[in-house]
Amino acid sequence: MNSLYKSYIKKSLILILISIFFSFLGYYITKDFLTDMLSNLLNASQRAEENFYSIYDLEGHYFNYMSYITLIDLLFMALYLLSIYSYRNKNVVNFVLHLPIKRSQDNLTKILVAVVSLTLIFAFQILMYFALTKNIYQQIYELLSKVSHDNLTLDMLYSKLFNKSLLFYGAFLLIFSGLFLSINLIGKNILALITPFILVLGVPYTSSGIYLFLKILNLNFLVNLGRNITLSIFDNFPNFQFTIIHLVILSIIVFAISFVCALKLDNANINNTFLFKPIKYILNFCVTIIISFSVYYILLSNIQIENMLFNVFVLAFIAITSIKLLNNLIN
Amino acid sequence: MLSIKNVSKYYDKFKAIDNINIEVEDGKIHGLIGENGAGKTTLIHCIAGIYKSNEGEITLDGETIYDNPDVKEQIGYVADSNQYFPDFKIKELVKFYKGIYKNFDEEKFYNLNELFNLDVNKKVKQISKGMQMRLSLMLNLSINPKLLVLDEPTSGLDVISKKHIMDLLIQEVEQRNCSIVISSHHLSELELLCDDISFIQNGKIIHQNSVDGIKNNIIKYQVVFDNTPNLNTLKDVLNVENIGCVYYIIANRDSNIKEQIKALSPQIIEEVGMSLEEVFIYTSIKKEG
Incomplete structure (x- = not known):
């Protein structure tokens, strides 16, 4: 193995070590909920009928832990990507590019090292959680099973948690492949790393904003159309396994596209240009829509003023930005 | 032999180099002269296989350079300013080169270091610009390249170091019959060093000849x-x-x-x-x- 690939592995190992530290931190931050739950259950065991906990609370706790580590892992993976692609200095980028290493192999190694590290981190985080909570889960389950009418065995609970972990893994893999795609489409810079987050995090606000916008304009047929499309998409995801397989397949497709883009990227314009000009305009348009409808939703839901002023504002913003984009496109 | 045929390179719509033709035979030193922004560095990046030219072809002994590891193994590249990972120690860089270039001669590196006297335990970011340039030269000479591409190699160097470098380059060409492409603003140095010169202006070669030929x-x-x-x-x-x-x-x-x-x-x-x-x-x- 050549020195460059070793340097990628070294970086990913450092990342894994940092992630392990933060996983422990995450566990200890969220652990209080479990210990409180156990002590409350022990105290309330004499009055079991007053006990307000259920086995599903354990699932909720696990969800919180997974959300925390996913966020931390995404942050570290973004930093890792930036470090292996931009190296903080254009001369260093040129140095790496002049080395006698096939570009396709280099890009493939970057993707493989990243995916393997990601998988190892996730596996460790899940196993660590299960190992550290084994006793407390056992105790809580035994106490709850005395009073609970849920027909959920501990094995079934673990199986549910494991499926949830895989779902998180699939979603994370998809976001990560999106980061690779973004960095190879937009350029090797911070903007490329932020864009997928803006796109993903803005979606709930944007859909709510669009929903309110259409409601106020009395365009109910569009609201119904959107609802039907959403339902038809989610109806096609009958179970966890199906969803996970789809997420993984989708990630592989995105990784493949980003790999092809990486080979086509002109290194002379490495830090400041988009690989394909139309992507720039499409992305600008998407970000405009997301920001405008998110702001619209936040303002409307906080201030509770349902007047047309907001609609005029949003329409004007979209119109001005679209004209600007079209103007750029023509020139 | 390095052969550059009808090479052009664009940055978006801007043509940085335009229809460049150069041939550098084995054992020859070719100088690139031009004002700032003339296109010298772009051409050097194309020769070193960093950029892909939009038109034309650059070959070494008939083999395309771009994305060809076998050919790039034989090319040393010295950038005009520090090109290395700043947090690497010099001895780590030596190890890095050893792990990349099959021909890397560690003994040659340490022999050269007796001349330049760099502390191999220091990190790249801890040494001065001139020392970084020396380091780059030492590392690239140690791979025993068939072609050495140098972008302003004497910038930031003191007179003694310049002299050492010039002597080293000449010695390298004499002993191993390698070729050198060198760009510099110090024309007096190129005059002493080069066999042939290309004047580049606005991305085009406006004069190309031997040093004596140009002067005559x-x-x-x-x-x-x-x-x-x-x-x-x-x-x-x-x-x-x-x-x-x-x-x-x-x-x-x-x-x-x-x-x-x-x-x-x-x-x-x-x-x-x-x-x-x-x-x-x-x-x-x-x-x-």
Whole structure:
């Protein structure tokens, strides 16, 4: 193995070590909920009928832990990507590019090292959680099973948690492949790393904003159309396994596209240009829509003023930005 | 042999280098001269396999350089400023090179270091610009390249180090019959070092010849007149300067400038030598004009 690939592995190992530290931190931050739950259950065991906990609370706790580590892992993976692609200095980028290493192999190694590290981190985080909570889960389950009418065995609970972990893994893999795609489409810079987050995090606000916008304009047929499309998409995801397989397949497709883009990227314009000009305009348009409808939703839901002023504002913003984009496109 | 055929490179719509043709035979040193922004570094990046040219082809011994690890193994590249991972220690960089280049000669590196005296336990970011340049040269000479591409290698170096580097490069070419492509603003250095020179302006080669050939293309006369005539009547003149009553008239050698000057009845007319720097300046002025 050549020195460059070793340097990628070294970086990913450092990342894994940092992630392990933060996983422990995450566990200890969220652990209080479990210990409180156990002590409350022990105290309330004499009055079991007053006990307000259920086995599903354990699932909720696990969800919180997974959300925390996913966020931390995404942050570290973004930093890792930036470090292996931009190296903080254009001369260093040129140095790496002049080395006698096939570009396709280099890009493939970057993707493989990243995916393997990601998988190892996730596996460790899940196993660590299960190992550290084994006793407390056992105790809580035994106490709850005395009073609970849920027909959920501990094995079934673990199986549910494991499926949830895989779902998180699939979603994370998809976001990560999106980061690779973004960095190879937009350029090797911070903007490329932020864009997928803006796109993903803005979606709930944007859909709510669009929903309110259409409601106020009395365009109910569009609201119904959107609802039907959403339902038809989610109806096609009958179970966890199906969803996970789809997420993984989708990630592989995105990784493949980003790999092809990486080979086509002109290194002379490495830090400041988009690989394909139309992507720039499409992305600008998407970000405009997301920001405008998110702001619209936040303002409307906080201030509770349902007047047309907001609609005029949003329409004007979209119109001005679209004209600007079209103007750029023509020139 | 390095062969650059009809190479052009665009940055979006801007043509950074335009239809460049250069051939560098084994054992030859080729200099690239040009003003800032002329396209020298872009050309060097294309030769080193960093950029892919939009048009034309760059080959070493008939093999394309871009994305060809076997050929790139034989090319050393020294950038105009630090190109290495700043947090690497020098000894880690040596190890890094060993892990990349099959031909890397660690012994040669440490022998060269006896001359340049770098502390291998220091990190790249801890050493000065001049030392980074020396480090880059040492590492790239240690891979025993067939072609060495140097972008302003003497910038930021003291006179002694410059001399050491120039001597090393000449010695390397003599001993191993390798080729060197070197860009520099210090034309006096190139004049001593290079066999052939290419003048680049606005991405195009405006002159290409051996150093002597280039200097012989242009002629400079020192002329004294009793009464200064109207020199505007002279044709094919590149430049006219005067210090007091002594005039310096520069023109292409193939023009009939001597006859034209003689027709103005000078008191003294004498051919004087020109440095490469002067040739570059007058050629550039003429082309810009």
